[in-house]
Amino acid sequence: MTDWLIELMETLGAPGAGLAIALENLFPPLPSEVILPLAGFTASQGEMNLLSVLAWTTAGSVVGALALYWVGALLGRERTLALAARLPLLKVSDVARTEAWFLKHGRKTVFFGRMIPIFRSLISVPAGVERMxxxxxxxxxxxxxxxxxxxxxxxxxxxxxxxALVETYVGLGTNLVIGLVLLAVLVFAGVRLGELRKGRHAYRG
Incomplete structure (x- = not known):
């Protein structure tokens, strides 16, 4: 991946770094924790202008986020609710609560979400669904x-x-976020399965 990024920046310069970041928003396996420090290092070697790198990578972030925003907008609230109704363990009321929370805290979520691994990309979708x-x-x-x-x-x-030290230390934070998300999913699934079992027992009784 590093070789590909270097080649992209050598070919296109700072716009190449911006393109890589736009793709990173759409394909999270391309980590910004690698792209951005590498672009900074390349600028330190005099091969790219530092301000151009900052401008192009930020533009790439916005373009990628807007693409996901429109995915959410095209999906829409009604389709989201219909999808939630079909998914196991998920209730329409769960979506409604999430929607209420986003309407109250959406602006802070979008701003700070751009600085949290994984959520950097995903946060654009609910913003589009809610038509921020x-x-x-x-x-x-x-x-x-x-x-x-x-x-x-x-x-x-x-x-x-x-x-590359940046990737090493940020990777620890990314793994922590992933672990917390998995834990939250497991807790949610456990609670919802417990509710279903209680409901079945009550029905039989």
Whole structure:
């Protein structure tokens, strides 16, 4: 992957870094924790302009986020509710509660969500489903992405040839997030299965 990114940046320059980040939003296995520090390191070697890297990677983040926003918008609230009704262990009321929470905290969620691994991409979909005003979504996404990108690009810029250390330490945080998500899913499934069993016993009784 690193070789591919280097070749992309050598061919396209800073726009290549922006393209990689746009793809990272759509395909999370492409980690920004690798792309951004590598772009910063490349800039430190004088092969790209640092400000151009920040501008293009932020633009790439916004483009990728907007693509997922429109996926959510096309899916829509009614389709989301219909899908929830068909999924095992999930209730329409679960979606309704999530919707109420997002309507109350959506702006903060979009802004800070751009700085959380995994959720960086996913947060755009519910924003589209709820039709958050496009201007507000774009502004919050741009601000959050600029902070995240600047942090990692500058880390790669100042670490130089040790830029890969960023991926090592951030990877620990990513694994923690994944672990917490899996734990939350298991707890949710356990609670919902317990409710179903109680309901069956009550029905039989």
């Amino acid at each position: 005003p496009l201007g507000v979504f774009t502004l919050l996404t741009t601000a959050g992405s600029l902070l995240w990108n600047t942090l990692f690009v500058l880390a790669g810029y100042f670490l130089g040839e040790n830029w």
